[in-house]
Amino acid sequence: MAEAAVSSRRLNQTLEELGRFGYSPDGMQRLAFTPADVAGRDYAMSLMRRAGMGVRIDPGGNIIARREGSDPNLPAIAMGSHLDTVPNGGKYDGSLGVMGGIEVVQALSDANVSLRHPVEVLVFTNEEGTRFHRWLFGSRAMAGTLEPGDLTAVDDEGVLMSSRLADIQGNMDRVQRAGRQPGELAAYLELHIEQGPTLHQSGVPIGVVTGITGRWVYEADIVGVPNHAGTTPMSGRHDALVSASRLVLEVQRMASELEVCRVGTAGTIQAYPGAVNVVPGQVKVGFEFRDLEMACLAAADAEIRSVAARIAARDGVAIDINRFESTQSAPISSGMQELVAAASERAGLAHQRVPSGAGHDAQSMAGITDAAMIFVPSVDGVSHSPGEYSTPEACANGAQVLLELLLLADRRG
Numbered sequence: 001m002a003e004a005a006v007s008s009r010r011l012n013q014t015l016e017e018l019g020r021f022g023y024s025p026d027g028m029q030r031l032a033f034t035p036a037d038v039a040g041r042d043y044a045m046s047l048m049r050r051a052g053m054g055v056r057i058d059p060g061g062n063i064i065a066r067r068e069g070s071d072p073n074l075p076a077i078a079m080g081s082h083l084d085t086v087p088n089g090g091k092y093d094g095s096l097g098v099m100g101g102i103e104v105v106q107a108l109s110d111a112n113v114s115l116r117h118p119v120e121v122l123v124f125t126n127e128e129g130t131r132f133h134r135w136l137f138g139s140r141a142m143a144g145t146l147e148p149g150d151l152t153a154v155d156d157e158g159v160l161m162s163s164r165l166a167d168i169q170g171n172m173d174r175v176q177r178a179g180r181q182p183g184e185l186a187a188y189l190e191l192h193i194e195q196g197p198t199l200h201q202s203g204v205p206i207g208v209v210t211g212i213t214g215r216w217v218y219e220a221d222i223v224g225v226p227n228h229a230g231t232t233p234m235s236g237r238h239d240a241l242v243s244a245s246r247l248v249l250e251v252q253r254m255a256s257e258l259e260v261c262r263v264g265t266a267g268t269i270q271a272y273p274g275a276v277n278v279v280p281g282q283v284k285v286g287f288e289f290r291d292l293e294m295a296c297l298a299a300a301d302a303e304i305r306s307v308a309a310r311i312a313a314r315d316g317v318a319i320d321i322n323r324f325e326s327t328q329s330a331p332i333s334s335g336m337q338e339l340v341a342a343a344s345e346r347a348g349l350a351h352q353r354v355p356s357g358a359g360h361d362a363q364s365m366a367g368i369t370d371a372a373m374i375f376v377p378s379v380d381g382v383s384h385s386p387g388e389y390s391t392p393e394a395c396a397n398g399a400q401v402l403l404e405l406l407l408l409a410d411r412r413g
């Protein structure tokens with residue numbers, strides 16, 4: 001039986017109020033570092049203080065709210081997620097994990113429950129990475145895994161991220177100090193919407209996340225020969241767009257038919273010179289593969305390179321495959337999965353194991369502490385869209401499981 005219970009009404013009201021910051025009829029526009037993001041962060045900090053937490057901002061711009069525990073020697077148990085959205089995004093992605101974490105602390109305070117461990121609620125900076133193409137920025141800063149390119153990142157208008165970081169009281173010159181030492185956190189617990197259809201289809205209210213898939217991202221540069229579309233015979237062409245099309249179909253086939261890896265997607269394409277009366281001389285295709293098993297990503301990498309070589313030889317074009325991002329997968333330990341399952345049972349909710357196809361701050365945090373993730377259903381599996389929706393009941397279920405999980409983690413040795 002629970003010692004404390006979250007308030008569904010209060011949780012859903014805060015989600016609703018938070019959803020006004022950056023709202024537009026075309027979806028949420030609360031991109032990192034924008035005035036809407038700043039306003040949303042201020043709102044979250046006011047709720048944190050109301051729940052009795054001390055609040056600070058680290059040099060990575062991450063908000064760290066803290067409630068002390070009864071044993072001063074124990075490391076903190078953290079809950080958290082992000083408040084920034086993609087353009088035309090939804091109001092549950094990230095927000096549920098933050099509002100859920102605050103609600104858990106508020107519920108503990110209301111019920112006068114004290115824990116052995118300190119508890120932290122974390123808001124990570126720029127999880128989506130929409131503007132500076134540097135995703136998971138805040139959680140990677142906290143995990144100490146920023147790369148040199150993160151410190152000098154500029155947006156499409158040439159504005160340095162360091163200047164925008166100052167807008168949210170971060171400091172790029174001191175960002176390394178946002179890193180936390182192994183042992184400083186006892187665990188990291190993240191509640192999130194599934195963003196996929198598995199739970200919606202099964203009707204199971206709680207997902208026990210088994211791991212976050214690794215993601216390898218590529219640009220293929222295909223160089224053929226530009227020429228007159230009217231006078232160049234079909235047999236003499238080196239059409240870069242035709243070769244690119246073969247490559248796109250292979251990315252799809254490798255995942256769907258050959259099952260080399262779980263998913264493969266070609267999402268961008270540019271043809272040059274970009275005129276219908278010119279045989280395309282050059283094409284750039286952006287694509288990615290994702291899988292929980294890094295060996296599958298390595299197999300996909302080898303396969304697409306040999307496929308590209310075959311296409312190049314056949315079509316008389318040059319194809320250069322450049323992998324420019326390699327995110328490792330982050331398996332969730334069986335012990336933490338068991339703890340989430342036990343928390344669901346304490347909340348009286350059915351659960352099932354699900355992998356996460358989307359990236360999350362938890363994958364950064366898994367590098368420095370025991371991480372766990374709880375998923376709740378996304379209606380129709382829609383996310384990163386104004387149609388993103390999780391029912392008030394689903395959100396409250398997730399927060400109650402987060403509360404039970406925190407209590408179980410607090411009692412662990």
Ligand SMILES: [Zn+2]
Nearest residue numbers: 082093094127
């Ligand atoms: Zn998210």
